[in-house]
Amino acid sequence: MGCDNSKRDIVEEDEEHCYADEFSEHQIDSIKSTWPILSRDRQKTGVDFFRNIFNAEPVVKAMFKKDRTISDDQLLNSSEFLKHVDNFMSALDNVIDLLEYNTVETQHSLIVLGAKHATFHGFKEEFFTLYSKCMIDTWESVIGEEFIEEVKESWEMFIMYITRYMRQGFVIYLQDTKTQDETIVY
Known part of the structure; x- marks a missing residue:
C-alpha cells in the first residue's frame, strides 16, 4: 500500500477539467455508507493515512518533525500529531455531513x-495528488472487500472535490503573498 504510481492515478483536476460539483445520490450513499467503517477507529485510520504519506514522501514526515531526534513512533503518538489527525478526520466528517447540499x-x-x-513550510501543491493517492490506498485497506469499484469511484470524486478547493486556496494564498511581496518597497 505504498501509494505507488502503479495504481490507477486519481484524475488530475488540472489535466482533465473534470469538476463535478454535484454528487449523485448513489455516490453520496456510497460515501456515507462507508464513512462509518473509516471512522470506526478515527485515530487509527488517520494515523494509517499519514503513515502511508510518510512512507511515500518522507519530506512530508519531516514537516511534522520539529524535533528531528524523535522516532517515527514517537511522532505518530505525539499529542500535536494526533491533534492534526483528529482535525483531518473532523474536516472530512464536516464535508461528508453536508455533501448532498454542496454549500458555498x-x-x-x-x-x-x-x-x-x-503556510506550512515545505508544503508543495503536488502533495495534494500524493494525499489523494494515499487516501484511496488507506480507504481500500480499511474498508476491505466493500471497497468495490463504485465505492472507489465515489471516494475518488469526493477527493477530487476537496482537493479542487484546497488547491484553489493554496494557489490564491501563494499568489496573494507574492503580490504583497512585489508591492513592498525596500
Missing part, C-alpha cells in the same frame, strides 16, 4: 484549509 460555505472552508496548507 463548505467550498469556502476547503479554500481556507488549502490556504492554511500554503
